[in-house]
Amino acid sequence: MAETSNTLVIDFKVSPKLKAFLKVNNYSAYFIICDSNTLKYCLSELVLNCPVLKNAEIIELEPGEENKELSVVNHIWQTLTEFGADKKSLILNLGGGVVSDLGGFAASTFKRGVDFINIPTTLLSIADASVGGKTGINFAGIKNHIGTITQPKAVFINTAFLKTLPYGHLVNGFAEIVKMALIKDKTFFNQICGLKIDSSFNDLNIIKRSISLKSVIVKKDPNEKGLRKILNFGHTVGHAIESLFLKKPQPLLHGEAVAIGMAVECYLSLLFKRITKMEFEKIIACLKLNFDLSKIEQKDLDTFYTYFKQDKKHKNDVYQLALLKGIGNCSFDVKVTQAQLEKAIAYYNSAIANAS
Numbered sequence: 443m444a445e446t447s448n449t450l451v452i453d454f455k456v457s458p459k460l461k462a463f464l465k466v467n468n469y470s471a472y473f474i475i476c477d478s479n480t481l482k483y484c485l486s487e488l489v490l491n492c493p494v495l496k497n498a499e500i501i502e503l504e505p506g507e508e509n510k511e512l513s514v515v516n517h518i519w520q521t522l523t524e525f526g527a528d529k530k531s532l533i534l535n536l537g538g539g540v541v542s543d544l545g546g547f548a549a550s551t552f553k554r555g556v557d558f559i560n561i562p563t564t565l566l567s568i569a570d571a572s573v574g575g576k577t578g579i580n581f582a583g584i585k586n587h588i589g590t591i592t593q594p595k596a597v598f599i600n601t602a603f604l605k606t607l608p609y610g611h612l613v614n615g616f617a618e619i620v621k622m623a624l625i626k627d628k629t630f631f632n633q634i635c636g637l638k639i640d641s642s643f644n645d646l647n648i649i650k651r652s653i654s655l656k657s658v659i660v661k662k663d664p665n666e667k668g669l670r671k672i673l674n675f676g677h678t679v680g681h682a683i684e685s686l687f688l689k690k691p692q693p694l695l696h697g698e699a700v701a702i703g704m705a706v707e708c709y710l711s712l713l714f715k716r717i718t719k720m721e722f723e724k725i726i727a728c729l730k731l732n733f734d735l736s737k738i739e740q741k742d743l744d745t746f747y748t749y750f751k752q753d754k755k756h757k758n759d760v761y762q763l764a765l766l767k768g769i770g771n772c773s774f775d776v777k778v779t780q781a782q783l784e785k786a787i788a789y790y791n792s793a794i795a796n797a798s
């Protein structure tokens with residue numbers, strides 16, 4: 443168990459800590475937000491361990507990234523209103539990053555903010571999305587376009603939930619763990635870079651390390667004024683890729699898009715002589731071991747750049763990216779021109795991406 447701030451409790455099972463939290467805070471009502479999968483696979487374990495939740499209202503959402511949108515937040519606000527939620531209500535987000543982003547956003551805006559906690563159930567949300575307070579939805583086809591930074595009152599982590607998580611989603615979560623290692627901890631990267639994730643992955647040491655690296659950064663810069671921007675490594679390109687693929691019959695998972703983003707942004711780091719060729723090759727080998735790095739098709743490039751320009755880090759036609767400075771180190775607001783970006787995408791397509 444690790445405590446990283448006053449408002450963040452990380453626990454490794456649905457445990458007395460959650461019960462104690464609920465008892466101490468004496469909330470007027472509980473609203474559990476889940477999707478149909480976490481309702482099926484995770485809700486009963488939660489309620490069994492915390493009988494006080496058996497009278498909670500359940501707000502069940504459709505699963506999937508395409509539901510991280512305003513009409514779903516509207517539905518949550520409506521349900522909270524119909525069931526008389528007040529300022530002393532607690533919202534429990536039981537699910538992956540989609541549920542915690544949606545539920546956190548709905549909670550942070552309902553009556554100007556009610557308490558919420560995250561109980562993450564995917565590797566991605568355990569290792570990343572549930573921690574740090576970023577909430578939000580996609581809007582106008584743009585990833586995370588509308589949102590808030592609001593810290594959950596607590597995060598309760600139970601890796602037993604991973605047992606029912608489909609393999610692809612385990613790999614998806616691993617992308618954020620690789621990112622944390624690359625930007626902050628060379629030893630950690632060396633430890634995980636040869637790891638091929640299998641369906642029983644549940645390594646507490648790796649998970650704890652990733653969370654603690656993120657927590658330290660968030661604690662130093664909760665509102666992303668500076669340092670926290672390094673968490674965007676791989677995401678500036680990754681979000682544009684994810685937006686692009688959202689419209690395709692086979693959308694990419696967030697982690698798959700971030701893995702492509704990391705490959706492209708690693709090439710930019712190499713171009714700027716911030717990492718060596720050897721480091722670059724080691725990182726690409728690590729990404730290829732777990733991720734199917736899809737090509738960005740020529741016909742999609744204009745749309746890709748449109749999404750890219752929507753990114754919050756874009757100013758005056760020069761992009762500001764977080765780029766590596768050696769493995770385990772990263773700096774933010776590194777200026778990248780359109781020509782340099784195009785060169786990186788061309789290199790990615792010709793030398794890194796899968797042929798098919």
Ligand SMILES: NC(=O)c1ccc[n+]([C@@H]2O[C@H](COP(=O)([O-])OP(=O)(O)OC[C@H]3O[C@@H](n4cnc5c(N)ncnc54)[C@H](O)[C@@H]3O)[C@@H](O)[C@H]2O)c1
Nearest residue numbers: 479483505538539540563564566567571576603606607696
């Ligand atoms: N707020 C942040 O800091 C932050 C950070 C990284 C990513 N994100 C966001 O997180 C989202 C991706 O999160 P995700 O990968 O967790 O996706 P997700 O929430 O869509 O979950 C993935 C799938 O797994 C299912 N599922 C969840 N838990 C399960 C379990 N225990 N057993 C079986 N099935 C289960 C879900 O129903 C869903 O179908 C993206 O929208 C991304 O933008 C947010």
